[in-house]
Amino acid sequence: MHGEGVRGGWKLGATAVRPLPPLRVHGGFGSGAGSAPRRNSMRGVVLKGYRQVEVRTFPDPVPGPDEVVIQTRVAAICGSDLHFYRDTPENLGPRTEMVVGHEPSGVVVAVGSCVRNVRVGDRVTVYHHMGCGTCAHCLAGDIMLCEQHVGIAAVGRGADADYVCVPERNCLRLPDELSFVDGAFIACIAGTAYSALLKLAPSGRDTLAILGLGPVGLVAGMMARAFGARVVGFELVAERLDLARRIGLDYVFDAGEVDPVAVARDLTGGRGADGALETSGSPVAQVQAVRLVRKRGKVVFAGAGREEPCIAPWWIMQREVTLMGTFVMPIHLYEDLVRFILRHRLDFEQVVTHRFSIEDAAEAFRLADSGRTGKVLFVWE
Ligand SMILES: [Zn+2]
Ligand SMILES: [Zn+2]
Numbered sequence: 001m002h003g004e005g006v007r008g009g010w011k012l013g014a015t016a017v018r019p020l021p022p023l024r025v026h027g028g029f030g031s032g033a034g035s036a037p038r039r040n041s042m043r044g045v046v047l048k049g050y051r052q053v054e055v056r057t058f059p060d061p062v063p064g065p066d067e068v069v070i071q072t073r074v075a076a077i078c079g080s081d082l083h084f085y086r087d088t089p090e091n092l093g094p095r096t097e098m099v100v101g102h103e104p105s106g107v108v109v110a111v112g113s114c115v116r117n118v119r120v121g122d123r124v125t126v127y128h129h130m131g132c133g134t135c136a137h138c139l140a141g142d143i144m145l146c147e148q149h150v151g152i153a154a155v156g157r158g159a160d161a162d163y164v165c166v167p168e169r170n171c172l173r174l175p176d177e178l179s180f181v182d183g184a185f186i187a188c189i190a191g192t193a194y195s196a197l198l199k200l201a202p203s204g205r206d207t208l209a210i211l212g213l214g215p216v217g218l219v220a221g222m223m224a225r226a227f228g229a230r231v232v233g234f235e236l237v238a239e240r241l242d243l244a245r246r247i248g249l250d251y252v253f254d255a256g257e258v259d260p261v262a263v264a265r266d267l268t269g270g271r272g273a274d275g276a277l278e279t280s281g282s283p284v285a286q287v288q289a290v291r292l293v294r295k296r297g298k299v300v301f302a303g304a305g306r307e308e309p310c311i312a313p314w315w316i317m318q319r320e321v322t323l324m325g326t327f328v329m330p331i332h333l334y335e336d337l338v339r340f341i342l343r344h345r346l347d348f349e350q351v352v353t354h355r356f357s358i359e360d361a362a363e364a365f366r367l368a369d370s371g372r373t374g375k376v377l378f379v380w381e
Pocket of ligand 1: 188
């Protein structure tokens with residue numbers, strides 16, 4: 001039974017899977033099948049506002065000339081999806097009619113007539129931001145910085161559905177050694193964590209503090225250890241503290257019971273941590289991140305809080321602290337990230353706590369919204 005993570009205490013790997021409906025390879029699909037009749041068999045998850053979730057059927061996607069249709073095998077719920085889940089129908093606007101989600105992986109089942117580098121049968125993950133394709137940021141691979149950037153779900157290409165249709169350039173082929181779960185992580189949070197850590201450049205000489213041990217913080221902790229750093233994690237939620245301990249972070253503290261600034265100093269002979277990654281978005285944690293690093297320490301903000309923290313500029317100035325933001329990852333980091341995952345045998349399954357069929361999307365979102373889970377997945381098996 002799914003949902004046992006809440007009712008029966010913490011339980012890892014609770015599953016609820018239903019079989020995928022048969023793939024309709026004739027009719028709506030086929031290479032460049034733009035004129036074929038469309039069927040309405042695709043199930044997709046829609047957020048209606050005020051935590052209401054619907055599973056609807058949509059027309060099966062037909063690829064445009066430079067597009068690819070992917071049969072979804074895994075799609076993960078992201079912390080950013082939960083902002084939409086809690087939002088009002090008015091703020092959601094057209095999103096109340098579109099499939100949610102941006103963390104898919106799966107198998108290519110149809111390609112458009114101009115597609116050259118992706119083939120039917122390829123196992124792929126998806127780079128989930130789309131840009132104009134011509135500005136300096138897009139040409140540099142920093143698609144997330146394009147003035148016209150949008151996530152795939154904002155333009156009707158959401159991931160929490162039987163099929164996802166995206167431009168060829170957003171498809172990233174998965175090596176055989178990586179699973180579809182790995183692919184769903186790479187689609188968003190593994191890239192976010194990796195890009196953030198490259199800004200901090202942790203090494204075996206460093207103590208790195210991670211504030212917030214949700215899925216992004218947990219993956220970042222796993223990666224920071226692979227970089228060689230000593231990792232100290234802070235979190236308020238008991239289930240996530242347990243996950244962090246199982247993953248093997250060097251130190252894990254309940255941020256409600258200790259002062260992270262004092263802990264970081266104690267662990268470093270009074271100097272402070274060499275770097276800090278803030279993933280919670282809490283203004284309290286954001287201030288702590290700035291105050292717990294050493295002189296000339298670095299802080300990266302990856303949590304999407306909207307409140308403004310109060311940080312005294314003199315603290316940053318006198319200690320020559322560097323503050324940085326990070327957002328998604330540049331698409332050109334993909335191959336480097338894959339090599340890093342394989343070289344260090346990073347096991348993202350350790351961060352997964354729940355798997356659902358999309359038929360049970362309401363329960364999946366309710367559970368993810370509790371903030372007491374690791375990564376919550378939709379799976380097709
Ligand atoms: Zn995401
Ligand atoms: Zn652009």
